Each structure stands twice: as C-alpha cells, then as structure tokens.
Amino acid sequence: MARTVGLFVVLTLYASIGLMAAAGSIAITQRLLRPRWEQVFYAAFLIPIAAFYLAFAAYFGADAAWQAEGSAVVVFAALALVGTRVPFALVAGYLLHAAWDVLHDLQAHGGLAVFEPGRATPTPLAYGVFCAVYDVCMAAYFVTRRRAWAADRPEPSR
Numbered sequence: 001m002a003r004t005v006g007l008f009v010v011l012t013l014y015a016s017i018g019l020m021a022a023a024g025s026i027a028i029t030q031r032l033l034r035p036r037w038e039q040v041f042y043a044a045f046l047i048p049i050a051a052f053y054l055a056f057a058a059y060f061g062a063d064a065a066w067q068a069e070g071s072a073v074v075v076f077a078a079l080a081l082v083g084t085r086v087p088f089a090l091v092a093g094y095l096l097h098a099a100w101d102v103l104h105d106l107q108a109h110g111g112l113a114v115f116e117p118g119r120a121t122p123t124p125l126a127y128g129v130f131c132a133v134y135d136v137c138m139a140a141y142f143v144t145r146r147r148a149w150a151a152d153r154p155e156p157s158r
Contacts, residue, residue, distance in 0.1 A: 014126035018133030025134075026141055035145070035152035039090070042138065043083035046093050049131070050076035053104070053121045060122040069121055072100060087146035091139045098135035101128035 029038045053069045056062070079093035105128030106112040107120040 010126050011129050014130040015133045018130040019137060021130075022134050022137035022141070025138065035148040038145070039087065039149040040084050042142065043080040043090055043093075046080040046083065046090070046097065047073070047077050049097060049135075050100075052131075053100075053123075056123055057121040062121045064119050065115075065121040068115065068119055087142055087149055091142045094135045094139040094142065098132040098139070101131040101135065104128050105132075 029041060033041055050073045054066070054073060057065045057069050076093055076097060079089050079096070083090035083093055103115075104120060104123050105126070107115055108123050108128075109125055
C-alpha cells in the first residue's frame, strides 16, 4: 500500500511539473517571440526533446535501443521540419512524442512489454509522465495558436 501511495505521489508531482513547464514555456515564448518565430522555436525544440532518449540510451548503456531511438529522432526531426510551416505537423509530432514517452514508461516501470527485450531505452521513474503531460499541453496550445502563426506569415512575393 505504501509503495502504491508513493508511486501515486511521484506520478502526480511529475505530471504537475510537466504542466508548470508547459505554462512557463508558453508564457516565455509569447512574451519573447513573434508568433511566426514561436512556431519555428517549438518545431526546433521537438528535435532535442526526442534526442533525450539517445542520451538515456548512452547513459544506461542500452546499445540495442540505438536503432529504434535513432529512427524515432529522424521521424520527429522530419515532423519538426514540416512543423515550421504546418502547425498540424507540430501537433502530431508532440502528440506522437507523448505516446513515445508513455510507451517507454510502461516498458521501464509499468511491467508491460511494449518493445522487444533490451530494445527500449530505460528512463528515470516518471520521466515519461512529465514529458507526456508537457507534450499534450503544448499540442493543445499549438491548436489554439495556429491562427496567430498563420497571420504572422509574410505575404508571398509576386
């Protein structure tokens, strides 16, 4: 019982931190960046978010995970590149990354075999919860922000 309560507290704290990180990101980028550059910033930010799993693979010595994690970074980088112009690609990229986070957490700490044995990158406890909450909040924000991003685009030259 105590272990279950402890896990609930840890998950709640990490989810809360993910929510606060999203709120802080939104407040800072809206204040510092024009809408168009805010979109570009969040597109570029998707790449290092995805690359965290490469850092975890290196740190935890998960040699068998490099192929899957590297492939995922390539997919997220492609979505980020498209996301500099197409807000839906950013929404999709962040939501897919949230799913990627949850899959890693379930594999590492939930007792579910999502990946083949040894093919998943280990993660710190509740990291996936923090990141998934952040990603979902940001994707929701991008949906609300897409009109401002479109309005800030320069007119095409003739």
